Amino acid sequence: MAVPVVVAGVNGHGRSHLAELRRLGEQGRARLVGICDLVPPDQELSTGLGAVEYDRDLGALLKRTGAEVTLVATPIHTHLPLARTALEHGSHLFLEKPPTASLAEFEELRAALRAHGAACQVGFQSLGSSAVPAARELIAEGTIGDVRGISGKGRWVRTTAYYKRSVWAGRRRMDGHDVVDGALTNPFAHMVATALALAGAGELPPPISRSSCSAPTRSRATTPRACACAPRRVSRSASRPRCARPRTRPRS
Ligand SMILES: NC(=O)c1ccc[n+]([C@@H]2O[C@H](COP(=O)([O-])OP(=O)(O)OC[C@H]3O[C@@H](n4cnc5c(N)ncnc54)[C@H](O)[C@@H]3O)[C@@H](O)[C@H]2O)c1
Numbered sequence: 244m245a246v247p248v249v250v251a252g253v254n255g256h257g258r259s260h261l262a263e264l265r266r267l268g269e270q271g272r273a274r275l276v277g278i279c280d281l282v283p284p285d286q287e288l289s290t291g292l293g294a295v296e297y298d299r300d301l302g303a304l305l306k307r308t309g310a311e312v313t314l315v316a317t318p319i320h321t322h323l324p325l326a327r328t329a330l331e332h333g334s335h336l337f338l339e340k341p342p343t344a345s346l347a348e349f350e351e352l353r354a355a356l357r358a359h360g361a362a363c364q365v366g367f368q369s370l371g372s373s374a375v376p377a378a379r380e381l382i383a384e385g386t387i388g389d390v391r392g393i394s395g396k397g398r399w400v401r402t403t404a405y406y407k408r409s410v411w412a413g414r415r416r417m418d419g420h421d422v423v424d425g426a427l428t429n430p431f432a433h434m435v436a437t438a439l440a441l442a443g444a445g446e447l448p449p450p451i452s453r454s455s456c457s458a459p460t461r462s463r464a465t466t467p468r469a470c471a472c473a474p475r476r477v478s479r480s481a482s483r484p485r486c487a488r489p490r491t492r493p494r495s
Pocket residue numbers: 251252253254255256257279280281282299316317318319321339340341366367368408409429
C-alpha cells in the first residue's frame with residue numbers, strides 16, 4: 244500500500260524530493276498527502292502532484308493528513324523542532340542532512356526517536372548506494388590492501404549567489420539558534436558520513452578520552468588533534484571506552 248508522506252520545505256532541495264515522490268507515486272509505493280512550507284508551492288511545483296493539502300503548520304498538516312512519514316528539507320536549525328512535531332504526531336522521519344545543528348541537538352533527536360519508537364533516515368545519498376557496501380567488501384577481503392586512512396575531496400563551487408539564496412546559508416548562528424552551515428558540516432558532511440560508513444561505523448560509540456586512547460599521537464604539525472579514531476575498531480564489550488585504532492607503521 245502507498246505510504247502517505249508529507250514534505251516540509253519544498254522550495255529548495257525539497258523540489259528533488261517532490262520529483263522522487265511523483266515517481267514513487269506512479270509505482271504505488273508512496274503517496275504525497277501534504278506540503279508544509281512558509282511559502283506556498285507555486286504552480287510549477289504543484290504540477291502532477293494531485294490534490295495535496297498545504298499548511299504552514301506541520302502539526303496541523305499531520306493531524307489532517309495522518310501521514311506516516313515526514314520528510315524534512317528545511318533549514319538546519321528547524322530540523323529538530325519539526326522532527327519533534329512529526330514524532331509527536333506518530334510519524335516516521337526522513338531528515339535532510341545535517342540532521343541537527345549540534346551534537347547536543349543530535350542527542351535530543353536520538354532520545355526522541357527512541358521514546359517514540361520511530362525510524363529516521365538522514366539524507367546522505369551515498370548511504371543508499373551499492374558502492375559503499377561494495378567498497379567495504381573490497382576492504383574486508385584485503386583487495387585494496389591495508390587501509391590506513393580515508394579521505395575525501397570535493398570541488399563544488401559555492402558562489403556568492405549560493406550563500407545569498409537563503410538567510411540561513413553560511414551562518415553559524417541566527418536568531419539565537421545554532422545553524423552551523425559550513426563546508427564541513429553541510430556539503431562535506433556527505434564525505435564524512437561516507438567515510439564513517441566505509442570505516443564500518445554503526446552506532447555512535449561512547450566518547451574516547453585522551454587518557455584511554457592508545458593510538459600513537461603524531462606531532463601537532465601533522466595531526467592537530469590527539470586522536471581522531473574512526474569508531475570501527477572501538478571495542479563495545481569493554482566497560483571502559485577503548486580506542487583500538489590500528490597503529491601506524493613506523494616511519495622508515
Ligand atoms: N542531500 C543533499 O544533497 C542536499 C542538497 C541540498 C540541501 N540539502 C539540505 O536540505 C535542507 C534545506 O536546504 P535548501 O538548500 O533546500 O534550503 P532553502 O532555504 O533553499 O529551502 C528551505 C525551504 O524550507 C522552507 N522553510 C523554512 N523554514 C520552514 C519551517 N519552519 N517550516 C516549513 N518550511 C520551512 C523555506 O520556505 C524553503 O522552501 C538543508 O538541511 C540542506 O542541508 C541536502
